[in-house]
Amino acid sequence: MRQVVSLFLPTWPTDRLRRRLGRSAPPPDAALVLVGMEGNRRVLTAANTAARSIGLHAGMAATQAQALVPDLTMMDAEPEEDRQALERLAIWSLxxxxxxxxxxxxxGLMLDITGAAHAHGGALGVLRDILKRLAEVETAGRAVCAPAYGAAHALARYGADPVRVVDPLELVGAIGALPLAALRLDRATVLSLSKLGLETIADLEAMPRASLALRFGSMPGQRLDQAYGRASEPFEPIAAPERIEVERRFVEPIGAPETLARYTRKLVDQLCQQLEEAGVGARRLDLRFHRVDNVIEAIRAGxxxxxRDAKQMGRLLCDRIETVDPGFGIERMLLAAPAVEPLSFRTISNLGDVPVPDVAALVDILGNRVGEERLYRYAARESDIPERSVTxxxxxxxxxxxxxPERWPRPARLFARPAPIDTMALLPDHPPVHFVWRGIRRRVKQADGPERIYGEWHVSEAEWLSVRDYFLIEDETGARYWVFRQGDGMDSATGGQGWFLHGLFG
Structure with a gap:
């Protein structure tokens, strides 16, 4: 199943201009429009969210916009700079x-994440990560993943949800109610179809194809097929200018899995030679299969x-060849390393040093099977708050x-969210006599504490006076718990005096 993403940036020109201007940019809530020439007329080419909310839109005459909003902020459009910035975003996304x-x-951008979404926990993980990173640089965005780009494009621009993954079984219902403009038809065609009473994609789909083509040409039918995934849509993929890549063209198309695997290993050997000449190692591999019907299948491995271990790289790619649909045959294969880093070597001594096991190959295999984002290690972090001291x-x-810190023990299992418990304790410094957790009453046999931890005032003003008193307690069965009281037991300004279970020992 194909997974194609349409990334829509509704206010890209104004967002880019605000980033360029920095502190001298107009306030975010001020109406901002960009003006360009259309023939002999000065028209609006872009408008930010505030401008759109008061009725301004692209294509409106500049004089009309000024008449409607006297204090309107108007700046010159920079279409070439906008396109260059869009190309840079595409290369970063690549x-x-x-x-x-x-x-x-x-x-907008088109992203074919088929075979690559697993690295971010699935298609929804990809969409959320894209929009999160765009929001960090104050850029608005909408992203939809669908089996066909025509559907993804329509839903990203005319759908209700800014983030959505469309199941193939829901495709017909998802786009049927969208307006005809979502099919990327020219304005004249949309107006002509609306005069016939056709308002939605479902209305157009119900029309006889022959009479539709006779009156309006092949474009409406072609856009329908592309939206419903019945026809492929060729694209020219963007390539990073400094990317290291190798390719192989075939006189006769190939398609057998064993043949694809054999040529994959040959391409890996060629790529490793180029990596060695450049003095770098690959961190990411992209293998593209160009079919005779202009459809591109791809494999991504991290x-x-x-x-530049050819054996390991070849294994990672060949393990995913079964996901490639050769169609009527592959006429071209291209292997690229979109992400490379300097390669450092480790000196191995035979003078009694204990060898350190190399688990990189295992990490690569697991990462490409379950997703790179799902593999991690825990490490200490500078923070007195226990849940913030781990990253x-x-x-x-x-x-x-x-x-x-070694002066106080820490539990082997730390809860992400402390669990409320019912206790009986003598305030202000005594541990609980007993506590109830998950419906079971546990009598405390031994206890150690308190360990007082203060809030981090530099993180939040609400933590200026907050206090936690932690106790290590053991019940009658020998189980040990890490509990704390919120507050110092005397002053309500330091906390609500409630008790919580934060971790388990052993």
């Missing part, structure tokens, strides 16, 4: 999200650390120098 990315100017790092990241 390295991170998908092996096949194409521009959809002036305000590596835990820079490598996730990459499986092959360098060891951190931070260590947890």
């Amino acid at each position: 390295r991170r999200y998908a092996p096949i990315i194409a521009l959809d100017p002036p305000d 590596l835990a650390r820079p490598s 996730r790092i990459a499986p092959m990241a360098d060891p951190t120098l931070l260590r947890w």
Whole structure:
């Protein structure tokens, strides 16, 4: 099943301009429009969210916009700079999200994440990560994943949900109620169809195809087929200018899995030679299969650390060849390394040093099967608050120098959210006599504490006076728990005096 993403950036020109202007940019809630020339007329080419909310839109005459909003902020449009910025976004996305990315100017990208979504926990994980990173740079976006790009494009621009993954079985119902403009038809065709009473995609789909083509040409039928996934849509994938890649063309199309695997290994050998000449190692591999029907199949594999081990790289790619649909045959294969890093070597001594096991190959295999985002190690982090003192790092990241404090023990299992418990304790400094957790009453046999931890005032003003008193307690069965009281037991400003279970020992 194909997974194609349409990334729609509704206010891309104004968002890019605000980033360029920095502190001198107009306030975010001020109406901002960009003006360009259309023949001899000055018209609006883009409008931010505030401008759209008061009725301004692209294509409106600049004089009309000024008459409606006297204090309107107007700036010159920069279409060429907008396109260059869109290309830079596409190249960045190519390295991170998908092996096949194409521009959809002036305000969108097409990403084919088939075979690559697992690295981010699935298609929904890809969409959320894209929009999260765009939001960090104050760029609005909508992203939809569907089996066909025509459907994804329509839902991203005219659908109700800013983030959505469309199941193939729901495709017909998902796009049927959208307006005809969602099919990327020209305005004149949409107006002509509306005069016939056709308002939605479902209305057009119900029309006889022959009479539709006779009156309006082949374009409405073609856009319908592309939206419903009945016809392929060719794209010109973008390529990073400095990317290291090798390719192989075939006189006769190939399609057998064993043949694809054999040529994959040959391409890996050629790529490793180029990586060696450049003095770098690959962190990500993209293998594209160009079919004779202009459809591109792709495989993406990630590596835990820079490598040019041909055997390991070939295994990672060949393990996923079964996901490739050769169709009527593959006429071209292209292998690229969109992400590379300098390759460092480790000196191995035979003078009694204990060898360190290399688990990079295992991490690569697991990462490409279950997703890179699902593999991690825990490491210490500078924070007195227990739940903030732990962070996730990459499986092959360098060891951190931070260590947890040894003066007080920490539980082997720390809850992400402390669990409320019912207790009986003598305030202010005594541990509980007993506590109830998960419906079971546990009598405390031994206890140690309190260990007082203060809130981090530099993180939140609400923590200025907050206090936690932690106790290590043991019940009659020998089980040990880490509990705390919120507050110092005397002043309500330091906390609500409630008790919580935060971790388990052993």
